């Protein structure tokens with residue numbers, strides 16, 4: 001089956017920034033496919049958006065499980081025959097309790113590799129594997145926009161003490177952005193990293209400076225870039241920032 005509407009997949013869309021990004025893409029006329037690792041929560045989020053008269057779908061997805069990603073890719077192929085937008089939003093921040101300037105937090109010299117592996121699995125390997133599966137669907141119609149939700153904590157230009165696993169996972173995600181952009185070359189499939197800023201979600205906490213709706217606007221901007229837009233850059237508030 002083929003579809004003419006633009007189709008967007010958002011990972012980790014049952015709450016937080018992912019849910020708000022799905023809402024805003026749907027408001028712009030995209031068919032937004034919400035995904036989540038917990039089907040009950042994900043379907044409830046999709047129902048909520050459908051209750052707002054938005055055209056959204058739902059499919060389960062755990063970005064740490066290859067079979068789960070394969071099932072999503074097959075579903076997209078069978079249901080729509082295309083994919084236009086992939087938002088790699090799902091992420092974990094196990095060092096969260098230690099964030100926001102806790103200098104006593106364990107540093108890289110004490111980092112248990114198990115913690116690093118867990119962070120990389122969700123925040124970097126999952127997005128890369130999804131990109132590998134999804135790019136062929138984008139190439140079918142010569143169009144794609146991929147947004148990797150990164151973080152200022154992954155910025156090499158501002159590497160500091162603390163939160164080493166999360167920092168490394170987001171820095172690796174940024175490298176993935178650069179490598180995929182280089183490999184896609186002049187194809188009309190753009191991939192960029194976005195730093196959403198500090199956002200009031202479960203991860204960001206109540207003190208954060210931006211609402212999910214404000215942060216999602218910048219994600220949606222990167223997801224809807226024109227053909228003249230950039231690829232292989234790190235964006236914050238719509239502007240390129242240092243890696």
Ligand SMILES: NC(=O)c1ccc[n+]([C@@H]2O[C@H](COP(=O)([O-])OP(=O)(O)OC[C@H]3O[C@@H](n4cnc5c(N)ncnc54)[C@H](OP(=O)(O)O)[C@@H]3O)[C@@H](O)[C@H]2O)c1
Pocket residue numbers: 011012013014015016017018036037038041061062063064088089090091092093122149150151152195196197198199200201202203204205208
């Ligand atoms: N909030 C901030 O200040 C901030 C700042 C910079 C970057 N970010 C990034 O923004 C993105 C969204 O975070 P958020 O603030 O919206 O946090 P959040 O409310 O904690 O949401 C994280 C989402 O990721 C999902 N997730 C985690 N592991 C997953 C897996 N293995 N498979 C599928 N989904 C998974 C979670 O699902 P469950 O509900 O099942 O756990 C949840 O839907 C993350 O990549 C984060 O690193 C956030």
